[in-house]
Amino acid sequence: MLTTAKISLTKNDVADRAAKTDRICILHHTGDRSINNKEDGQCPFGRNGSVTNGIVGRDYGEYLRLDSLLSNVDMMSARYLPEPVHDEHLFITTHQTQEMWFKQILFEIDSIRDTFPERDSLDDRQCTTISQRLHRISVIWNVLIEHFTILQTMQPVDFMRFRHLLAPGSGFQSLQFRLIECKLGLTMKQRGNPTAVCGAFSPPMQSTLTKAISEPSVLDLVNQWLDNMDTADFAAQYTEAVREYLSDEQQQFDQEPDAHRREMLSRNLAQQKQVFEVVLDRSKYEEEVQTKKRRMSYNAFMSALKITFYRTEQRFQSAYAILTALVDIDSAMSKWRFAHITTAQRMLGSKSGPYSSGYLYLRSTIGDRYKIFLDLINVSSHLLPEPYIPPLSFHRNGTLFPRPVNDVLLAGKQI
Numbered sequence: 001m002l003t004t005a006k007i008s009l010t011k012n013d014v015a016d017r018a019a020k021t022d023r024i025c026i027l028h029h030t031g032d033r034s035i036n037n038k039e040d041g042q043c044p045f046g047r048n049g050s051v052t053n054g055i056v057g058r059d060y061g062e063y064l065r066l067d068s069l070l071s072n073v074d075m076m077s078a079r080y081l082p083e084p085v086h087d088e089h090l091f092i093t094t095h096q097t098q099e100m101w102f103k104q105i106l107f108e109i110d111s112i113r114d115t116f117p118e119r120d121s122l123d124d125r126q127c128t129t130i131s132q133r134l135h136r137i138s139v140i141w142n143v144l145i146e147h148f149t150i151l152q153t154m155q156p157v158d159f160m161r162f163r164h165l166l167a168p169g170s171g172f173q174s175l176q177f178r179l180i181e182c183k184l185g186l187t188m189k190q191r192g193n194p195t196a197v198c199g200a201f202s203p204p205m206q207s208t209l210t211k212a213i214s215e216p217s218v219l220d221l222v223n224q225w226l227d228n229m230d231t232a233d234f235a236a237q238y239t240e241a242v243r244e245y246l247s248d249e250q251q252q253f254d255q256e257p258d259a260h261r262r263e264m265l266s267r268n269l270a271q272q273k274q275v276f277e278v279v280l281d282r283s284k285y286e287e288e289v290q291t292k293k294r295r296m297s298y299n300a301f302m303s304a305l306k307i308t309f310y311r312t313e314q315r316f317q318s319a320y321a322i323l324t325a326l327v328d329i330d331s332a333m334s335k336w337r338f339a340h341i342t343t344a345q346r347m348l349g350s351k352s353g354p355y356s357s358g359y360l361y362l363r364s365t366i367g368d369r370y371k372i373f374l375d376l377i378n379v380s381s382h383l384l385p386e387p388y389i390p391p392l393s394f395h396r397n398g399t400l401f402p403r404p405v406n407d408v409l410l411a412g413k414q415i
């Protein structure tokens with residue numbers, strides 16, 4: 001791993017660690033510019049095997065393992081057809097680069113899960129680390145969408161020339177993709193096809209997936225973090241504010257002279273009341289949790305609402321950045337799914353894939369069913385116009401999360 005911190009190791013330490021681990025590939029990036037390999041003018045990489053200030057240098061190709069990385073395009077058409085199909089190279093490269101980015105996303109997700117403390121609430125520094133890494137994940141997903149634009153320069157007729165050689169291979173067998181979904185918080189029950197998903201993997205891969213499912217997901221951890229926030233005062237004030245807002249709306253609509261418009265506004269208000277009722281009446285909310293319409297606890301949801309209302313207050317800013325980044329990830333993943341679906345449809349039409357009905361299955365995955373942070377997205381349904389937002393009351397100890405931590409995390413975990 002690269003580090004910008006100054007490292008003071010003796011030559012022996014370096015040699016020892018170089019022998020034991022690959023992590024000594026810190027090269028000349030020690031933050032100490034004086035040790036850059038100025039004499040050969042080839043900064044930032046050293047000569048392979050050269051030792052400068054006790055650091056074993058590796059040249060560019062060696063450091064990035066380009067030998068093995070770039071020799072990994074193995075075109076089936078070159079093996080089995082009289083002539084290689086030119087576009088198969090692009091097809092493989094696109095999949096491989098996406099898998100590399102999936103690896104990076106998993107690296108970020110694991111570090112985010114590790115950053116959530118077991119018992120205490122998040123401090124500002126942890127909040128910032130988490131929100132920055134979550135943001136990075138959504139940026140990566142957005143970049144991956146563009147990969148499909150490149151892949152779509154392949155014509156369906158050219159894809160047809162080598163597609164038959166790929167069976168039974170399918171992106172459905174991407175373990176990293178499934179791990180990302182699971183580690184973020186998509187449950188097996190949420191999927192339309194849990195048996196097919198498990199069946200796509202060998203027993204060791206299934207064990208990896210099962211392990212990931214049994215661990216707290218990002219959603220679980222976020223839910224626990226928000227659940228620990230004290231929202232009792234806020235919930236009471238919010239209830240009052242909603243009642244006032246709905247009553248003002250009713251009065252205003254009653255004065256509408258046009259009967260048709262009045263009826264339309266009243267219908268709309270009745271719908272709004274139903275939506276608000278779910279969060280005003282805790283038992284109704286709990287019912288929705290039981291029936292899996294909602295995945296966050298009542299208190300967690302109230303916290304998300306509170307953070308959203310007071311997002312510009314300094315003490316809520318970093319928490320709000322986390323909530324925004326989570327919603328960004330869900331939208332970026334939906335957009336990725338959509339770009340993938342349009343690519344698949346363009347190449348295959350309505351033909352089925354090795355694991356599913358093809359386009360029809362893929363289309364089902366862009367619905368709300370596959371959204372992970374839907375509760376956070378739906379916070380918007382419960383917002384109030386500015387004048388109705390209750391004034392912020394200050395906590396006695398000035399912290400965001402004074403409520404004692406409980407064990408909602410694993411107790412409520414559904415697989």
Ligand code: HEM
Nearest residue numbers: 094095098170171172174177344347353354355356358365
């Ligand atoms: C010519 C381009 C592509 C076509 C025609 C295509 C086709 C399909 C089809 C039909 C499926 C549904 C599963 C099945 O029945 O096999 C699928 C799933 C999948 N593909 Fe692709 N795909 C293409 C490119 C890609 C690329 C570049 C990636 C990047 C890694 C990818 C990753 C996936 C993943 C992760 C799934 C599982 C999606 C899910 O279950 O939600 N595919 N693909």
